[in-house]
Amino acid sequence: MTKKWLHILLGIVIFAVFFCVIQKIYTSRVEAVGTPNKLVLADFYWWYPWYGAQWKNSASDPQYNAAVNVGGYLRQDAFRYVFTQSIPFLKSGEHKSGSDDTDGSIGTAWFKSNFSRAAASGIDVMTPMTRPDLPLWPKALGEMIRAQKELKSEGKPFPKLMLHFDGVEYWDHSKGGNNTNLTGPGNNFDVIWKGTQSTFDTIFANLKPEELSTYFYMYPDSSTFPVFVYRVEGNWSNVKTSDWWITQLRTNFTKTYPGKKLYLVLDDLWCNNTYGPNNTIVNKTCNGDNYYTWGGALAGAALPGHRQPGLNIVTVGPGFDNTKLFGGNRIKDRANGTWYSSQLQKANQLGANWILLETFNFGEEGTVIDSTTGTGGFGNTYLNITSQFVNSWKGIVKSGDLNSDNVVNNDDYKIFLANFGKTGAPGFVSSDFDKNGVVDIFDYGILFGYFGK
Numbered sequence: 001m002t003k004k005w006l007h008i009l010l011g012i013v014i015f016a017v018f019f020c021v022i023q024k025i026y027t028s029r030v031e032a033v034g035t036p037n038k039l040v041l042a043d044f045y046w047w048y049p050w051y052g053a054q055w056k057n058s059a060s061d062p063q064y065n066a067a068v069n070v071g072g073y074l075r076q077d078a079f080r081y082v083f084t085q086s087i088p089f090l091k092s093g094e095h096k097s098g099s100d101d102t103d104g105s106i107g108t109a110w111f112k113s114n115f116s117r118a119a120a121s122g123i124d125v126m127t128p129m130t131r132p133d134l135p136l137w138p139k140a141l142g143e144m145i146r147a148q149k150e151l152k153s154e155g156k157p158f159p160k161l162m163l164h165f166d167g168v169e170y171w172d173h174s175k176g177g178n179n180t181n182l183t184g185p186g187n188n189f190d191v192i193w194k195g196t197q198s199t200f201d202t203i204f205a206n207l208k209p210e211e212l213s214t215y216f217y218m219y220p221d222s223s224t225f226p227v228f229v230y231r232v233e234g235n236w237s238n239v240k241t242s243d244w245w246i247t248q249l250r251t252n253f254t255k256t257y258p259g260k261k262l263y264l265v266l267d268d269l270w271c272n273n274t275y276g277p278n279n280t281i282v283n284k285t286c287n288g289d290n291y292y293t294w295g296g297a298l299a300g301a302a303l304p305g306h307r308q309p310g311l312n313i314v315t316v317g318p319g320f321d322n323t324k325l326f327g328g329n330r331i332k333d334r335a336n337g338t339w340y341s342s343q344l345q346k347a348n349q350l351g352a353n354w355i356l357l358e359t360f361n362f363g364e365e366g367t368v369i370d371s372t373t374g375t376g377g378f379g380n381t382y383l384n385i386t387s388q389f390v391n392s393w394k395g396i397v398k399s400g401d402l403n404s405d406n407v408v409n410n411d412d413y414k415i416f417l418a419n420f421g422k423t424g425a426p427g428f429v430s431s432d433f434d435k436n437g438v439v440d441i442f443d444y445g446i447l448f449g450y451f452g453k
Contacts, residue, residue: 037311037353038394039217040386042118042360042369043164044126046111046140047087079363080321084371084379085113090136104143111147117370118360119157121383122390125217126360127164127228132195133171138202145206148215160217163199164228168192181240182285189245193252200225200257219263226263228292228356229270241270241285265313268293268304297358297367298332301346314347316340317358318382321366337378337385340369344389355393357386400447402431408447416447 088106089098101107118126128144131137144161151158172191182188207215212222219226246264253262266288290311291304297317304313319334332339347355361370369382400408402415419431419439431439433446 039124039354040122040357040390040393041125041127041162041354042123042159042357043362044114044118044128044360045362046128046144047361079368080324080366081363081368081372081377082374083361083363083368084373084377085110101139104139104146107140107143108146108150111144112150114361114370115144115147115151115158116156117383118159119151121369121386122394123159123357123360123386125162126159127162127356129166129230130163130195130199131166131171132199133191138198141199141202142206145203145215152214160215162217162226162228164230165192165196166230168195168229171195182245183240183242184244185248189248192245193249196249196253197256200253204257223259224261224263226265226289228265228267229288230267230294239283241283243285243287246285246287263289265290265292267291268306271306292354292356294358296343296356297365298330301343301350301352303350311353312351313354313356314350314352315356315358316343316347317367318369319366322364324364334378337381340382341385341389344385344393348393400433413447416443420444 088101088110090101090106091098099106115126126144128141148158148161168191172187182192203212203216212218216225218224246266250262250264254260266285268291270283270288271286271291272283286306288306290308290313291306292313293302293304293315296302296315298320301314301316307313318337318340320330320332322330334340344355357369359367359369361368369386371380371383372378400412400416402412416431416439421439431443431447433443
């Protein structure tokens with residue numbers, strides 16, 4: 001055989017190998033996307049325009065200067081960590097000063113950046129802490145959807161949304177939370193229902209019916225909205241509940257929005273007799289569609305005691321530190337990411353279908369995984385840990401973005417070359433694309449196939 005034909009044959013072999021490798025990564029990615037029960041969610045605090053208003057002491061004096069307008073942004077003095085991207089300081093009922101957002105551009109840009117970082121780290125769903133009792137909640141929700149639409153139009157990934165009701169009884173500011181009940185008709189339930197209705201009216205006003213499943217995660221079918229319901233707020237006591245309000249909320253929803261349903265995921269505390277050292281919850285509400293356990297950032301990953309068959313929801317967090325709060329004294333050391341990584345793996349071992357991250361950006365309890373800066377900051381460490389776990393958990397072979405900056409370029413190529421053929425070298429796990437335990441020519445083919453994409 002001539003040298004020419006040897007070269008041609010060698011080229012055919014290389015092409016065949018390369019094609020098989022690319023086919024393998026493509027198949028792996030498609031299979032992962034098609035797995036409905038492996039979902040990563042992150043609690044998302046929309047912060048603006050109200051954040052900082054609640055940080056006042058009993059004399060109504062500002063605490064930690066959290067409500068001070070500095071350079072057009074809300075100061076983060078009350079937060080354990082400083083976000084790399086500052087929070088917009090906008091005018092609201094709580095804050096009279098601040099920037100106007102009349103065209104929605106400031107808020108939308110902020111949501112857009114948060115959603116981009118979340119999607120790049122493998123987060124499928126953002127669960128914004130819903131507060132329809134706050135005047136600008138409808139505006140914020142509309143801007144979240146607008147941010148998603150802009151990312152979609154630019155061909156960029158974005159997380160879907162899923163509502164997370166934040167302390168539903170607290171939505172009625174006039175009651176103060178004492179001696180309240182959810183055992184039958186009355187103002188206490190009306191506040192929850194009206195907040196739910198105003199929220200979904202906003203959603204349906206911003207999205208066409210055929211767009212709903214593009215921007216909101218639907219489960220268990222395309223007509224059902226899952227909603228997480230957070231615990232009773234910490235300053236409440238003696239709250240009486242029954243199964244009545246859960247049934248009524250579902251009924252009102254379907255009656256108001258024909259063909260649509262709610263799938264209610266309750267905090268496990270709804271079924272417990274006690275919550276914390278200062279609260280006693282007389283509680284019989286145990287007919288939720290499913291349950292989750294709050295507190296994974298502090299106490300660690302665990303299955304809820306009242307979970308329903310077929311879908312295990314586990315909460316995970318990077319650690320906890322509320323020492324900047326007045327009276328705060330609880331700490332769970334992050335251990336430079338070791339705690340977070342171990343709890344993600346524990347969630348996997350527990351058979352989690354949905355993993356709820358506490359949290360993407362909650363500042364004052366120190367549960368943030370979003371990028372932080374300054375003294376004590378950790379940059380993108382926890383976003384990178386999330387990305388690595390998600391790819392492994394879902395069986396996705398990463399496409400060559402070794403430094404997790406959401407683009408495959410020469411920087412990634414250099415990282416790969418530095419680890420080529422080295423078992424156990426720094427960055428080895430992220431370079432071993434076909435997961436055969438060695439960085440070799442097959443991984444080179446995968447990286448080359450996605451280079452610059």
